[in-house]
Amino acid sequence: MSYPTNPVSVCLKCGNRHSQVKVCKGEGQYAENYNRRYSMCLTCRDFVWYDPPTPISQIPPHVLHAISNLQKAKATPGALECANEGCTTSNGKRRDANKLCTRNGSGPLCKQCCVALGGCRVHAAGGVSFHTAGVAAGPASTVMPSVINPADITLHQLLSQFPPPTLTPPATQPAHSGPASSQTASIVEARPPTKRSYAQPFDEEGYGQLARTAQSQAHRERQARAERHAKEKEVMMQRNSKQQVKVWFEPSEKPKTLQVVLPIYGVLVPSEHSPILRLLGSSCAYIEVFTLGPVASSEFILQEINVPVDTFPGVPTLLLKDGLKPEQCPGLDEAIARVIEDTQHLLSRRGLNDLHRKANKASSSPRSLEKRRMRSNSPTSSSSSLPPSSPSRKSLSSLSSFTISTKKVAPPKASIPFPLEYACEMTKGFEHMLSLLDRSRGSVESNFAMCWPHCKFIKSTYYKQEHVYKKAKRSRILSRFVDAGRTEQGSWSALATAVESEDDAELSNSSDVPQPHIPDSSLDHVVYDFQNVRVEHFRIEPNLVDVSAWCENDIYRPAAIMEGPTQTGSKMEIYHIILSWRHNQKEQDCVLKKVALPGDWWIPAPNEDVGYLAQGMELWHSYVLMEEFTTAVDNARESGANWTVSIKHAPTAFVSTESGPLGLVQPFIEGLHFTRQSLLDQRNTLAADTVDAFSHFVYEKTDGLKVITDLQGKMTPEGGLVVFDGCSHTKTTEVEYQTIRRYSLGNRGDLGIERFCKSHLCNIACLTLGLKRLEEIGK
Known part of the structure; x- marks a missing residue:
């Protein structure tokens, strides 16, 4: 048997391993499967055939007879009598046949009669191979034709050319009195002796040499497969x-x-x-x-x-x-x-x-309180061999x-109130807190305990005092109180009083700016900058390629922007903003993304407005493509293939004021931040495969003109993914690249697409979605 070029090792339905490649011997229900190579899933029993159906003219007659008799026997309701008329039990009743008997003849036999005639696939006689047993001798009219050349003959027509021969009774059948026993004896005497065939000798140059060569090659192939499977298993264990x-x-x-x-x-x-x-x-x-x-x-x-x-x-x-x-x-x-x-x-x-x-x-045990x-305590060490004590x-x-x-555990009671008495005692802690990149509640609380270990963390109190510190630092009055040291002039209360006097002067100048409603009362203590903004949304054109920006009206709506970024990345600064996403809607928590690159970051775009619009249009195009990807995932799940996690893209809008652009705004998303690398580090291969499959989907959907990589977003508590950013690469020679979207940050054009094609490896999610191979896209 020649081994297939690309054998299937993993089932595409359930993902489990397939068996080794075998050859069908014609023992099933379909004669066309004879001599075809196949492999089968060991779990769901799904077959994969590597050869086309065998023509009926190439199927041996004994295989056709066996399958035909088996199908007729299975179709007969109830029990089926043995085809040998002389086969009876001790009380004179006909013995039941085994419907699975594949002995060539007029029908299935019981075990005794089948074994007496040489056996079959089910009733194998000792020392006899069932598939080499010939048809029993019969009348001349039942002799098999010498030449059969049915070019387009059907299975039913071919079987009609082979009428079943007359069965001979088993040799061990006891003789009965009467005409039946004499007739049986005459048939037994007329039966010719069974022809026997022997294996060819294992000589040095002929059949023996070929057999040894085939055995050696098969052994090497089995050993290579075993080594490959062992290596794959070892690599997966090391990866985990x-x-x-x-x-x-x-x-x-x-x-x-x-x-x-x-x-x-x-x-x-x-x-x-x-x-x-x-x-x-x-x-x-x-x-x-x-x-x-x-x-x-x-x-x-x-x-x-x-x-x-x-x-x-x-x-x-x-x-x-x-x-x-x-x-x-x-x-x-x-x-x-x-x-x-x-x-x-x-x-x-x-x-x-x-x-x-x-x-x-x-x-509560004494040992745990040590x-x-x-x-x-190592068996090889002693107290005398220990080095001096390390710093606490x-x-x-x-x-x-x-x-x-x-469950939430109440923190221990604090021994010192917050804030501390003097401004010089608060400077080091606030400088550390303001330098944090992660401003989540858990991070702020844990770092607060590190900066002020003897103080109790109260959220509203901390943010109120942090605002005082930032105001004093921005007004350049902080150093005066710090230099005063632990005196009455350097107390924290004196610093707070000085900051409040400056706040009153600023509020009198900004009283004409409308203030939106803050939905979260716990954020009342946070300082906001109130501005009138214009919100422009994006929409996809009918050709599903061009993206345009539009505004519901030219009315500016109030928005509250938190002073100071909540997070700072390599390209963007994230601010908390409160505004109504649509006209006449309630205010909601959103995030404002501002580009934090030095100089004229928007070049080669003509101005900053075009730079932000290009970035927002690319994010909206990603949003539209993600909707189509989600539809493809739902269709695959309906067919039973569930190899992806729930994923969607956050919508994006462009926000500006009368003086210029502010940035891009998206709804606030709760969850744990993720990137593709973090998913791999957490061994969340299902989510990582979903992200890779989306990039493959975009590359196929755009016919090789575009790809979206480096996705990042938030992972919801339910395990789903919400993407809010990515990097788009577009071919520079196509019409799509001529739009202003080519100015989006990180667009490397042909180099980015080439890098994706070299690094992408199709996974089970790509296969279940029916995506083409990367080499076949764009040709």
Whole structure:
């Protein structure tokens, strides 16, 4: 048997593995499948055929007779008597036949009669191969024609040329008195002896050499397939066991981020990984590991380098070389806040209520109340061999508000009121808080506990005092109070009074600006800049290519824009804005995106307005293409293929004032921020495949003229994806590139499309959606 060129290894319906390629011997219900190569899914039993149906003229007669008799027997209702008329039981009744018997003749036989005649596929006689058994001898009129050449003959017509021969009774049938027994004996005596055939000898040059060559080749193919499957399994295990490690190894040096493979899933032994040892040095015997304990504690624990460390999937492990102080580790506070947030989100999704109860029970034991920051007790170490005590991590261990429980736990009572008494005591903490990139509630609360460990976090109080600090810094009066030190002139209350006096003067000048209603009362303390804005929406033209901007009317509507960005990226600054999305609608929370690039970022566009319009039109075109992609996904799910997650795109509008453009606005989306790389790091392959399939869909939908990559957005609590940004690449030689959308940020044209074609690998989502191969698109 020659092996197929591209055998199927994974079922396209259920995704499970297929069996090895086999050859059909004609033992089924359809004669046309004889001598065809096939493989079958081991789970859903779905067949894949590699050869066309076999013509009826090439099917052996005994296979046709066997299938014909089998179909007739199955179609007969009730029991079927043995075709041998002399086959009876001890009480004289005819014995029932086995309907699955494939013995060539007038019909199925019972087991005794079939075995006596040489057996069949179901009733195999000892030492006899059932598929080589010939047709029993009969009258001359039943002899098989010598030449058969039916070019277009049907199966029914071909079977009619082979009338069934007269059956001979089994040799072991006992003789009965009367005419029937004498007739049976005469038939047995008239039966010719059975012809036997023997295998060809295994000589050195003929058949034996060919057989040995075929066996060797088959063995090599099986061994190669086994090695390939083992290698694929090993690669998948290594992929699922990847762990990211951040190592601080030198004072005032940025950490090194390493990617290591864990030999044991969920367990990291630092001494077993050479990259970690190379950074820490061969003489390093102790490290400090950031540990999230089960009893609401988060701190660095000093341990030996060969002690195992528990890890969480998708959450980096933080390691410090022994002797480093917190102020000597750049980026340490941000990394701790990110680890706490990611771990809390991961554990809350798993529902660790039982683990929380066990942790609370264990926290009451005397052993759990011991001092946690201690050196690990290794069998090879003693107290005399320990190095001097490392600097304390009070600023890090103060993150004790973290808990793995999904229930809210009341924080401990504060011993010092907030804000502190003097302005010089608040400067360092507020500078750290204002430098945070992640301004979510969990991040702000955890960093507040790190800056003011003895103060209770109250959301409204903190943001009110933060506003006072920013106003004082912007008005350039902060340094006067800080330089006064711990005196009455340098108190925080004196600073707040000075800021309020300036606010009254500013409000008198801006009283004519209408103020929109703020839907969230908890944001009343936040400072907003009230402006009249004009909202322009986008729409797709009938040709499904051009995008235009339009405004419901030229009436400017009030909007409240938060002072200071909530997040800052490599190209954009994100602001919180409150406005009505449509005319005569209620105000809602939205996000305002402003480009934060230096200089004239819109070049080669003629001006800033065109630059923002180009970016907004591309986002709206992505929104329209995402709607078509969602329709294709729904159609695939109706057919039983569910290899994607729910995904949609956020709408986009352009906002401007009388003095110029403000930026792009989108509805506020709640969820966890994601990118394609973060989905892969979290081993969320289903969501990552959905993002890749959308890029493939856009490339096919536009006939190779455009592709959208680098998608990012928010992951909802239900697991769905909401995309709010992406990077579009358009062919420079096509008409579509001549529109103003070519000025969108990050559009690399032909280079971007070429990079996508080289890096994209079709996944199961692409196959279930029926997308073409990239090589076939645009030809």
